[in-house]
Structures are given as structure tokens and as C-alpha cells.
Amino acid sequence: MWSFERQVNYYETDRMGVVHHSNYLRYLEEARYIWMEEMGLPYPEFERQGVIIPCTTAEESFLGFLRYGDVFSVHMELYRFTGLRMYFRYQVYNEMTGELCLEAETVHYTTTREDYKPTSIKRSHPQLFEKISELVSDTREQK
Amino acid sequence: MWSFERQVNYYETDRMGVVHHSNYLRYLEEARYIWMEEMGLPYPEFERQGVIIPCTTAEESFLGFLRYGDVFSVHMELYRFTGLRMYFRYQVYNEMTGELCLEAETVHYTTTREDYKPTSIKRSHPQLFEKISELVSDTREQK
Amino acid sequence: MWSFERQVNYYETDRMGVVHHSNYLRYLEEARYIWMEEMGLPYPEFERQGVIIPCTTAEESFLGFLRYGDVFSVHMELYRFTGLRMYFRYQVYNEMTGELCLEAETVHYTTTREDYKPTSIKRSHPQLFEKISELVSDTREQK
Amino acid sequence: MWSFERQVNYYETDRMGVVHHSNYLRYLEEARYIWMEEMGLPYPEFERQGVIIPCTTAEESFLGFLRYGDVFSVHMELYRFTGLRMYFRYQVYNEMTGELCLEAETVHYTTTREDYKPTSIKRSHPQLFEKISELVSDTREQK
Numbered sequence: 001m002w003s004f005e006r007q008v009n010y011y012e013t014d015r016m017g018v019v020h021h022s023n024y025l026r027y028l029e030e031a032r033y034i035w036m037e038e039m040g041l042p043y044p045e046f047e048r049q050g051v052i053i054p055c056t057t058a059e060e061s062f063l064g065f066l067r068y069g070d071v072f073s074v075h076m077e078l079y080r081f082t083g084l085r086m087y088f089r090y091q092v093y094n095e096m097t098g099e100l101c102l103e104a105e106t107v108h109y110t111t112t113r114e115d116y117k118p119t120s121i122k123r124s125h126p127q128l129f130e131k132i133s134e135l136v137s138d139t140r141e142q143k
Numbered sequence: 144m145w146s147f148e149r150q151v152n153y154y155e156t157d158r159m160g161v162v163h164h165s166n167y168l169r170y171l172e173e174a175r176y177i178w179m180e181e182m183g184l185p186y187p188e189f190e191r192q193g194v195i196i197p198c199t200t201a202e203e204s205f206l207g208f209l210r211y212g213d214v215f216s217v218h219m220e221l222y223r224f225t226g227l228r229m230y231f232r233y234q235v236y237n238e239m240t241g242e243l244c245l246e247a248e249t250v251h252y253t254t255t256r257e258d259y260k261p262t263s264i265k266r267s268h269p270q271l272f273e274k275i276s277e278l279v280s281d282t283r284e285q286k
Numbered sequence: 287m288w289s290f291e292r293q294v295n296y297y298e299t300d301r302m303g304v305v306h307h308s309n310y311l312r313y314l315e316e317a318r319y320i321w322m323e324e325m326g327l328p329y330p331e332f333e334r335q336g337v338i339i340p341c342t343t344a345e346e347s348f349l350g351f352l353r354y355g356d357v358f359s360v361h362m363e364l365y366r367f368t369g370l371r372m373y374f375r376y377q378v379y380n381e382m383t384g385e386l387c388l389e390a391e392t393v394h395y396t397t398t399r400e401d402y403k404p405t406s407i408k409r410s411h412p413q414l415f416e417k418i419s420e421l422v423s424d425t426r427e428q429k
Numbered sequence: 430m431w432s433f434e435r436q437v438n439y440y441e442t443d444r445m446g447v448v449h450h451s452n453y454l455r456y457l458e459e460a461r462y463i464w465m466e467e468m469g470l471p472y473p474e475f476e477r478q479g480v481i482i483p484c485t486t487a488e489e490s491f492l493g494f495l496r497y498g499d500v501f502s503v504h505m506e507l508y509r510f511t512g513l514r515m516y517f518r519y520q521v522y523n524e525m526t527g528e529l530c531l532e533a534e535t536v537h538y539t540t541t542r543e544d545y546k547p548t549s550i551k552r553s554h555p556q557l558f559e560k561i562s563e564l565v566s567d568t569r570e571q572k
Contacts (some may be wrong), residue, residue: 010462010472011308011455013301015354016259020297021198022168026440029165033439043439044498055164065259068301069473116159116208125269153319153329154312154451156444158497163440168299176296186296187355211444212330302545307484308458311451341450346487351545402445402494 001137004034005073005095008066024102025058028090031074041131049129050112051121053086057107059077064094071095077137084120085109086132099112144280147177148238151209160239167245168201169236171233174217184274192265193255194271196229200250207237207244210237214238220280227263228252287423289383290320291359294352304351310388311344314376317360327417336398337414338408339372343393350380350387357381363423369393370406372418430566433463434502435523439535445561447494454487457519460503473491479541480550480557482515486536493530494521500524506566513549514538515561 014020033043046053051080066072080087085107090100109118112125122129157163176186189196209215216236223230229252235245252261255268265272300306319329332339352358359379364371371393378388395404398411408415443449462472475482495501502522509516514536521531538547541554551558 009455009459010456011300011306013295015299015300015301015303016195016197018259021201022172022297024164025165025168029440030438035201042498047497052159054159054205055203058164058201058205062197062199062201068476069471108488121190152312152316154315154443154449157440158442158444158446159442165440168294172297173295185355190354211333212328302481302483304545307487308451308454311454315451336564340445340491342491344450344487344489344491348483348485348487402447 001075001091002035002038003073003075004031005071006030006082008068008070008072010068013068018067020062021062024060024062024092024104025055025067025106027072027074027092028076028088028104028106031090032088035076039131039135041135046128049125049128051125052116053108053110053111054084054116055106055108056118058104059106060102060104062074062098062102064097064102066092066094066117072101075133078132078135079137081132082137083129084118144218144234145181146216146218147174148214148239151211151215153211156211159228161210162209164173164203164205167203167205167235167247168198168249170215170217171219171231171247171249173177174219175231178219182274182278184271184278189271192268192271194253194268195255195259196253197259198249199214199228199261201247202249203245203247205245207240207242209235209237209244215244217249218238221275221278222280224275224279226265226272227261287361287362287377288321288324289359289361290317292316293356294354294356299354304353307346307348310346310348310378310390311341311392312375313358313360313363313378314390314392317362317392318374321362323419326422327421328349328368328412332414335411335414337396338398338402339394339396340402341392341394342371344390345392346388346390348388350385351384352378352380352387358387364418364421365423366424367418369408369415372402380406430463430504430506430519431464431467432502432504433460434500435459437497437499437501439497442497447496450489450491452464453489453491453521453533454484456501456503456521457471457505457533457535460505460519461517464505467562468560470557470564475557478554478557480554481541481545481546482537482539484535484537485547488532488535489531489533493526493528495521495523495530501530507561507564508566510561510565512551512558513547514532536540 012019012023076090088106090104110121111119144238155162155166219233231249253264254262298305298309362376374389374392396407397405441448441452505519508518517535519533539550540548
């Protein structure tokens with residue numbers, strides 16, 4: 001599974017001494033955008049073409065803690081794409097201890113509309129659509 | 144259901160012009176702590192007694208958007224308490240439009256240990272335990 | 287001097303157990319926007335008219351600490367307006383202890399341009415301009 | 430001058446479409462901690478020895494904007510150390526355009542006390558003290 005790693009920033013910790021749980025959605029976003037860039041689909045290119053990809057659902061299981069100075073990795077895949085919705089899975093590991101800190105899923109949809117309502121980009125942006133389809137990790141899950 | 148409301152801060156928005164989705168877990172935390180205070184159980188009191196309440200799972204459905212200047216309300220209840228785990232439900236509404244923007248659940252556990260492993264406070268802190276039990280919204284769901 | 291107060295949020299603290307110093311610029315922004323709203327100049331109205339007010343310089347002296355659960359107040363005034371630049375002064379107090387936690391100044395400029403370069407709104411938006419001028423705390427400092 | 434670079438994260442932008450000005454103090458903190466680590470003085474080591482280094486003043490001139498997708502660099506140096514106070518200077522550049530986006534200075538002090546009052550570590554932690562002294566960029570400015 002694709003992954004990236006980086007260090008925890010001091011300002012991401014809270015008074016418990018660990019990364020505040022709200023920051024994990026930011027780590028997952030960082031992972032998605034780095035992944036998209038590496039896959040040849042940088043998100044700023046989507047925006048230039050008038051497409052955005054809001055998050056519609058998120059599920060997170062917080063299984064361990066990250067502390068200041070820890071290095072963590074985010075492993076992720078786009079495991080399903082319906083033509084409208086993109087399904088991502090993630091694991092976050094503490095690279096110092098090997099501990100699994102987070103299991104998560106997020107679902108996103110494409111939109112080209114000013115009101116951000118879900119809109120298929122199959123006809124309006126066939127190249128972006130095609131490229132996303134090719135990135136799905138498990139072709140059996142693709143429709 | 145108990146609720147509080149406040150305005151969206153400018154710094155909580157992102158370049159889509161709406162509240163960044165990671166901020167909703169912060170809004171839910173704000174709601175829990177204000178609720179705990181109003182219920183006579185201020186969280187700093189837990190900390191003084193050596194008890195903390197980490198988040199173990201979170202599920203969020205993002206149904207609408209909040210923009211800068213919008214007033215929103217967070218409605219919440221503690222709907223279940225197992226003696227170890229606290230189950231919270233939330234709805235976030237845009238008070239300008241009446242739109243439901245978020246439905247969410249979070250689960251938390253009590254711990255008194257330095258390694259933050261789940262620990263019942265039934266015997267160690269019977270008064271806090273008792274007080275939490277009384278706050279469960281639906282007594283049929285309480286064990 | 288005008289002021290508002292609120293509680294410190296848990297997620298605003300860091301592993302030192304105090305409010306992370308980067309959050310004070312957010313508190314000052316909150317103060318400015320609440321103040322503008324109370325003065326009859328809500329910032330969303332500026333945006334609707336195509337005017338934004340970026341921050342150009344900030345100076346902060348961190349004199350004390352805010353902890354989770356503390357109530358703080360931000361006292362502020364617009365002490366000078368040159369027609370292009372707005373000069374604000376602030377003090378942040380810990381309302382639990384009376385301690386002065388922050389002294390700060392920020393300077394902002396008006397712009398109507400896509401590249402965000404400073405632009406006087408004296409002719410383009412005379413009413414906004416007039417209203418800002420009236421809000422300057424010390425008329426001797428106004429030009 | 431020492432520097433590091435990274436990309437702007439989406440969640441660091443605000444509804445103006447640029448990095449929110451409060452995030453620059455976070456970028457400077459990131460730079461300090463990476464620099465300290467590279468200099469053989471990782472901040473977690475300070476903490477293990479009971480020393481922390483709060484920020485006491487910050488001055489920032491916001492000269493340009495960073496947008497989502499931009500790569501920026503933070504250039505910095507410890508230009509003075511009085512035995513108690515550490516003086517840092519920074520420049521942040523947009524690496525896409527070469528534009529200078531921020532000039533800043535921050536001052537920090539060492540403390541070993543629970544109330545975070547300034548305390549010299551010259552006698553209590555001579556090795557840390559010595560190491561900091563060696564890192565001052567301009568020996569004429571060192572006392």
C-alpha cells in the first residue's frame with residue numbers, strides 16, 4: 001500500500017501530550033494530496049479545471065497515540081470509485097514503535113457546482129475521470 | 144437535546160470558503176466540555192482527579208457546509224455509558240439556514256493510567272462514575 | 287477599551303499544557319471580527335463589497351500563560367487609520383488570575399485587488415471608509 | 430543561512446485562498462525544531478532534561494502570500510544568545526516565485542521551573558548551555 005511519513009509537529013500536540021485527535025483528518029488529507037500528486041493527478045490541477053472533491057463521511061478508530069518527536073506513516077489506498085464517490089482506506093503507524101495508531105476510511109465526491117452538490121465528472125472531465133478509475137487499488141471493487 | 148451555538152471563525156475556513164472538515168471534531172469537543180461544565184462535571188475537575196477521557200472512535204457524515212459568519216449549533220447527548228465507554232451523538236445545524244451540516248458519533252473511554260489504557264473508574268472514583276451514569280439520556284441504553 | 291471574553295478550548299493547548307502561542311493571532315482575529323460586527327461593520331459585508339483587509343505586520347509579547355479551562359478577555363482598539371492602513375492594539379488577560387498574558391499590535395491594509403496589493407477604498411467605497419474613520423479610538427492619531 | 434522547505438497543506442489555507450497568517454508561527458516552530466535536531470540538539474532531549482524554551486516575543490512582517498500547492502522555504506538563524514534568551518531571525522520564501530513572504534524574529538527563554546519563569550541553564554545544564562552557545566550565527570552578537 002502507498003505510504004508517506006513525517007514527524008509530529010509540536011503544535012499538533014495537546015495538553016495530554018499527544019497529537020490531538022482532530023489532527024488525524026489533516027494527516028489523511030496530507031496523504032491524499034501527496035498521493036494524488038505522485039500519481040500524476042495533483043489536486044491544484046482539479047481546482048484549475050473547476051473540480052473539487054469534498055469529504056462526505058469519515059470513520060476513525062483511534063488505537064494508539066503519537067507524541068511530539070514521533071515519526072508516523074500514513075498508508076492509504078483508493079479502494080473504490082463509483083464514478084461519483086471515492087472511497088479511501090488508511091492506517092497510521094507510529095514508526096518509532098510499530099504501533100498501529102489509527103484505522104480510518106473517508107468517502108469523497110466530485111463536484112463542479114457552486115453549491116458543492118455531488119456531480120459526476122464522467123462527461124465533463126473524461127480525462128480526470130479516467131485517471132481516477134485507473135488508480136483504484138482493487139479492480140473487483142470498481143464499478 | 145442539549146445544545147450550544149456560536150459563530151464560525153474566519154481561521155476555521157479553508158480555500159473552499161467553508162469550515163475545514165477537520166474542525167468539526169473540535170466543535171464536538173467544545174460541545175462536550177461546555178455540556179460537562181453545565182452538568183456540574185467540568186472536565187478540569189476530572190483532570191485534577193487524575194482521570195482523562197480519550198476519544199476511541201469517531202464517525203462523521205458531512206451533510207452541509209458552514210461559511211464564515213454563519214452561526215451554528217451543536218446538539219448532543221450522552222446516549223450510553225457502559226462503565227468504561229461513553230457514547231455521544233451529535234447534530235450540527237447551520238442556524239442561518241436551518242440546514243443539518245453534520246451527524247456524528249464519538250466514543251470515549253475513561254482512564255487513570257499513564258499509558259492511557261481503558262480503566263473503569265467505578266471503584267477508584269465512585270462519585271464521578273455515579274454522576275456520569277445519571278447524565279445518560281436514555282436509561283434503557285444504560286448498563 | 288472594547289473587550290470580549292471566552293474560555294480556552296482544550297484543542298488550543300499544547301503539550302506544555304498551555305495555549306500554543308500561534309493561537310493568539312487567532313484570538314486577536316476573533317476579537318477584531320466581533321468588534322467590527324458590534325460596530326455595525328461586519329466583515330462579511332466588506333467581502334460582499336469586494337474589500338478584504340489582510341494583516342501586514344504583527345508584534346506580540348507573550349507575558350503569561352493560558353491553560354485549559356481558563357477564561358480570557360481580549361481588549362482592543364483601532365488606534366490609527368491612515369486611509370490605507372489600520373493599526374490595532376490588544377491586551378489579553380487571564381480572567382481567573384487578572385494576569386496580563388499578551389500585549390500585541392497588528393497592522394492591516396485594505397485592498398480590492400485580486401493580487402491583494404494595498405489599495406485605498408476612500409473613493410471606491412466611501413461609506414466603509416467613513417465608518418472605519420469614525421471608529422478610530424484616538425482622533426489625534428488619525429490622519 | 431540554514432533552511433528547510435515543504436509544501437503548503439490545504440488545511441493551512443483560509444477563505445482568502447492563502448495560508449492563514451497565524452500558521453507562520455507554526456512554520457517557524459517547525460523550522461526551529463528541525464534545525465535543533467540537525468544541530469544535534471533535538472528538542473525532546475531538552476524536555477527529557479526538564480528544560481523548555483517558551484516564546485516571549487514575536488515580530489512578523491507579512492510581505493507576500495502562500496497558496497495551496499506552493500512550496501516554501503524557511504531560512505533561519507539563532508543570531509544571539511544571552512545565556513537566558515535566544516534570538517532567532519527568519520525569512521520565508523515562496524519557492525515557486527522566489528517572492529519573500531515573511532520576515533520575522535522570535536525571542537525565547539529557557540526555563541526549568543514549573544511556573545515557566547525564565548531561568549538560566551548555565552549551571553544546571555552546562556552541556557545544553559554550551560551547545561546552544563556554539564550555534565549562535567554571529568559570535569560578535571553573543572554574550
